[in-house]
Structures are given as structure tokens and as C-alpha cells.
Amino acid sequence: MPRDPYEVLGVGRDAPEQQIKKAFRQLARELHPDVNAHDPDAEEKFKEAAEAYEILSDPERRATYDRYGHEGLRSGGYAPNFDGFGSISDLFNAFFGGGSSGGTGPAQGGDIGVGVEIDLVQAAHGATVQVAYDAVSRCERCHGNGAEPGTPIETCERCGGAGQLQAMTRTPFGQMVRTMVCDVCHGDGRVPKQPCGECHGRGRLAVKQEIEVDIPVGISDGQRIRLSGRGHEGEAGAPAGDLYVVVGVQEDERFVREGDNLITAVDVAAPLAALGATLEVPTLEGTASIELPSGTQPGEVLTLRGAGMPGLRRGRHGDLRVVVNVVVPRRLSAEQRELMDRLNDSLTDENLRSQESMFAKLRRALGSQAA
DSSP states (O other): OOOHHHHHTOOOTTTTTTHHHHHHHHHHHHHHHOOTTTTTTHHHHHHHHHHHHHHSHHHHHHHHHHHHHHHHHHTTTTOOOOOSSSSSSHHHHHHTSSSTTTOOOOOOOEEEEEEEEEEEHHHOOOHEEEEEEEEEOOOOTTSOBOOOOOEEEOOOTTTTTTTTTEEEEEEEEEEEEEEEOTTTTSSSSEEEBBBBBTTTSSSSSEEEEEEEEOOOOOTTTTTTEEEOOOOOOOGOOOOOOOEEEEEEEOOOOEEEOOOOOEEEEEEEEEHHHOEEEEEEEEEETTEEEEOOTOOOOTTEEEEETOSSOOOOOOHHHHHHHEEEEEEESSSOOOOHHHHHHHHHHHOHHHOOOOOHHHHHHHHHHHHHHHH
């Protein structure tokens, strides 16, 4: 009994068309023949995914399946016909631009995505990182033609040199003829008489690649770098795909990043906040001095202009914002308590008067709690 197509693609029964398409394309790429040679079940898995997609991507088929299941599809004349196209490579190419409706040209290589992690200081100054990944590349033994060196390449007997095959499928509206890439010559129209012993006639192999990637100054977490032509190599001289490097910027316990600005907090004893002082605060370059005005209140923000992150596409730096966390002393000694009592007795309304309204005070207090 065939599996539920919703289960095969991993989508809900109310999934929109775009989600179904995205789920299928992701699943199909995972089953690419060039990176799944080790999995003997890859072809059957792809056929199952392709059949599920054919059902759910067609509104009428989907409605029939939702109402009557697979039995309803069979009685209605819907019968997927993949057996005429022997290999997973054909099926993959049919769904990813390799000739599903008449194109016989070689398929462009697929894109690759890899992730790297850097710290905030590297993001601020730029960095060069090593990136390793698996990519489909030209076979060096046969130089990409798929033939054992010294042996001839002949016209494909399966497609007669056309590079395409046709299959007929029954539908409620009659017979539909579908044109797909030949599974023997993969659209080239020619096949090696003796396949290359290294790549088994495909002309390409999955190999480990390692390159250096320059991380630009000011990059943010989740941004990606596109390296043109560094993805999977195309077939028969077709262009290679691209490599996308997704950059993850690790959190720095000293700072919170907001765009190009950095935010840090510094603890200040209440007496020092009242008197004022020169503070040392952390920066990306080490430390810097900042003046704490006398009478600084809890949650007030001091700003160091230009001490934040550099802009990714402009030379201007963001700012470093220093949030003052006024700390009330605890566990006072007898002498300290006596001094605090004397200070408290000496305070007048003039010392305690604030320019802020009650609402401003509440907003500041609630804002510092949320932070």
C-alpha cells in the first residue's frame, strides 16, 4: 500500500501549494544521485517523493486523494509512470530543470549551503575562515566525458542520440505525453562504450572541497556570502552552481548588538554615582574611559560615539551605549552604617529633587526591569 503523500513530504493536509513545492525540492535535493551513491534505496525514496508531489501539486488529483485516497486515484486514471525512466538522475533532472518539457541541454550544477561561526570581534574586524564541504566535481580520470581513457564514445541506443525519452500517462482528459531526459545518456545523446572505472560513466564525483572565505567587516548573524561557481559542477560543461556561506556570529557576554550599535552595562556603587567618576568600560578594542557625571541615576545611558560595530556597506561606525546599573551597598559594617546615617541625615530636598515627572520615572524603572 503506498504511503500517504502528506506523510512522505512531511507537510500538513492544509499545506499551501508553495509549502508543498518547497518540501519536495528540499527532499529531492537530499536524494541527489551524486551525493547518495552510498544509499541503495535513494532511487526508490525519490520516486516515492516524486509521486507524492505529483499528487499534491495538482489541485484535482489532491482533491481526489483527499476524498477517496489512492484507490480513488487509480480508478480515476491517475497512474504515475516513473518505471520508464530507469534512474533517479532522470527523475531528479525532470523536476529540476533537466529537460521536463523539451530542453536537451546539460543541467547547471546545484547550489550548496554551508555554515560558519565567528565571534563578535571577528565580525567587527573581518576574518578569513576555512570552509570544507562536499561538492560534485568533474572526474579527473575521464576529464568529465564518462569514458574509460582510450575508449570510444558512441550514440546512445536508448534515445537514438536525441537525449530525450517520452512517456505516456493516462489522465481524466486523455493521454498526456511527457518528455524527459534519457536515463542512459543523461541528455547528451552519446554514451561511452566502456564507462570510466572511477565515476562509472557519470563524468562527475562527489569530492571534499576546502576553500578560504573572506568574512567582510560588520557582517551580522545569519547573513550569507555568495561565492559564484563554487557549488556543484554542471553536467557536460554546464555552469557550476554557487556556494552560499551562512555566517553565524556568536553572542559576546559583554555586549548586546542592535544593528551597528553595541550596548553594555556597568555596575556603579551608589556613592560613586552620586559623586561622579571616570569609568573604564569594555570595547571591541579593549577598554575605554568614560565620564560618569555626578548624580547619575539608575538606568541612565552614557554614549561612546563611534565605538560600536562598523557598517557593512559604509565606513561609519555605530556607538557604544553604556547602561549605568547603580548598585546599592549591602552587608554594611558598623562604621559604614554610621557614615551612611550621617549622609542620610545631611540630605535635603534639594539633594533629592528630580527633573523627571512621575511617569518618566515609572517608564525608566519599568524599562530597566525589562532589560
